[in-house]
Amino acid sequence: MSSDATPDPYDHPVAFGQRMKILRESRGMSREVLAGLLGKTPDWVRDVERGKVRPPGIDVALRIAQALRVRDLANLTGHPDVKISLFQGPGHPRLAAVRAAVDALPIGTPTAAPPRAEHLQARLAAAWAARHSAPDHRERIGALLPDLIRDAQLAVQVAEAPAEWRAAQAVLAEVYSLSQFFLAYQPDPSLLWRVAERSMVAAQQSADPHTIGVSAWLLAQAHRDTGPDHYDAADAITQQALDYLIPLLPDSNDPVLAIAGALTFEAGYTAARRGATSTAWRYWETAQSMAEQLPAAYYHPVTSFSQAIMGAHAVTVAVELHSGRESVRQAARADADTIPSRPRRARHRIEQARGYQLDGQPEAAIATLDQAYEAAPETIRYNGYARAIILEETESKVTAHRRRASELAVKVGLLAA
Template sequence: MSTEATPDPYADPLCFGQRMQILRERRGMSRTVLSGLLGMSPSWVKRIENGQLQPPGIDMVLRIAEALRVGNLADLTGRPDMRVDLFVGPGHPRLGAVRAAVDALPLGADREAPSIAHLRARLAKAWKARHEAPNHRDVVGGLLPDLIRDATLAVQQAQDPVAWREAQAVTSEVYSLAQFFIAYQPDASLLWRVAERGMLTAQQSGDPHTIGVSAWLLAQAHRDTGPAHFDAADAVTMDALRYLAPLLPDASHEVLAVAGALTFEAGYTAARRGEHGTAWRHWDAARAMAERLPADYYHPVSSFSRAVMGAHAVTIAVELHAGPESVRQATRADATAIPSRPRRARHHVEEARGYRLDGQRDAALATLERAYAVAPETIKYNGYARSIVLEGTESKSAPRRRRATELAGRIGLLAA
């Protein structure tokens, strides 16, 4: 093994600081960047890593895990009794069936593919279930396998170029739906296969809206992989926006909405980098696009709309680690205006992150309880929610500890 290679944190027993340094360097993150995300000084990070300071408490450990996107606390602490997955949720019971449909090679099918109209109707039903069902993953996971197989079959049996492109567009949207289902589950390679197939079929369809949606999801896949992939996320986002730009003066609501969603994604990534001005500039541009949409319009994939811009403002403030600003934006945002259950629950998770940043831990737990009431599966698979709940189970406040432990039990965080 090269002496310049990054050490394996499991090769020998390592102290907390050494593990923290190894995981930080694997992310390609400097001490300055990490310290900014933690609200501490670079010298504090250096002293922790060098063992000059004692390991921090559970609150800071969770903040470090969040900043480094550590999937499991044991990777950071070295303690096998803390093997708690944070950013990867439990595998859904329907994950295996969805994986099998994605991995299948349907050659020589002995049946006729459904019509494009029939596939679109089923897809619309699936999107409706995703937005309205509290157990949206369960419902969507049950519909996806047949949708994937039938859309693939429609592409194979297309009789002319127009029908082939239409089938590719439907297939791309099926993969977009599948990416929502697979996200935050323990199969990163499956997520990437789905994201890349969604982009490929979108390009083959030649449909601007379909291409925009697939680019939006592919950019998220890059960004959520970690700081080393932020440039790739930006490249996808900006390429898609340049492609859509000539269409925007006379764009349909769908195309304008997906351009708005991509513009916000550029701000989201900038906020992850800590770039305050750039993040809010993109948010302002996205808000201007939202104002061009009808007041009651709601994009069925990205949720982009006037209603969601308040929630997006909370996300920007939270990603910039601005606690008071996060709370201020949370008080301004109207969660009831968001019709999608999982998107509304996700907004509550972002609110909870803001309250946590502001030191309002009881408010954070109360907000997560609202998220659970709206869409239990959203909070169950959200790493930020899981870390806040886990932190609460270690609280010195007995009422807060009881409240967090009860919620942890409901989302399966403390299951054996």
């Protein structure tokens, strides 16, 4: 090995800062660029790399891993026995069947009778209801998706009249949208991308504003969650969808207003990821005013956009801006019990836990993750941030904290009983 070759981070046990430097330099990234992505100074990056300051906490470590495009936190921390895949969870038992349905080519003469559009819509409504109400929501929709995908594809294939074909495309786009909720955090990102792009194509073919808005909302999320290099793409998709929908709002129904509101918040979410504080909160305020135009009991079945969700969205903005104190303040104001969807309520609890962790309240973070587990075990089991917080606290020096985190780790499946 030449003397100037990039060293393997696992050749020798090295400190966090040394690993960060190795990974940064292997990607050709300067300290200035990394500092900008993290909202820190180049001197801070240098001091971490040289071990002059304590290694950062879990939230900052996750941000560093994202900026360096590290897919597994162990590559940065130097603890290969503690495996944390940042963006993917363990593969669900239903994943193979869903993948097979997506990959199947609906070509040739259909051998089955085409499903009626109203029958497909009823099955979709039942699937969405199961997703929101079942603690094992991923299992429930994973069992329904293969047949739904095949039948929706068949409906498009056999449609003859233009109106019938567009209606079938709208159903297919919605089936793909439901699929994305199952595929999130699964160890097959290429499958998620295929489904997101197919949903957008089918939505455009449908010419239905609500369907187009939903598919754009999910495609923007896929870009945003891929990392900083895709933030511009996420913003472009969000803005194009809003430019299309906003002129339609005066004559639109509640679902179209809700998807426009959800897209508006998405723009704020991405701004928060960028560290653009004023822009993020401005979008949140606009989305809040749109939510207030909806009936108090209205709840969008795909995006969860509603009056009830805006408090949870405020927590998310504060957490993504890495403001621990503001995160806790917003968490105290938000009422999780008003969120009717179990997985969305669990996701809100995870965001609250991130806020408590940022604010130096690990005990509150674990207690809140316990609440997330009670709401929807499959949500916390596949969430990288939740797993990271739990595993960090299993090494706490405080016995009570360590015991409670370990008990939760066993329930989630991170540690053996």
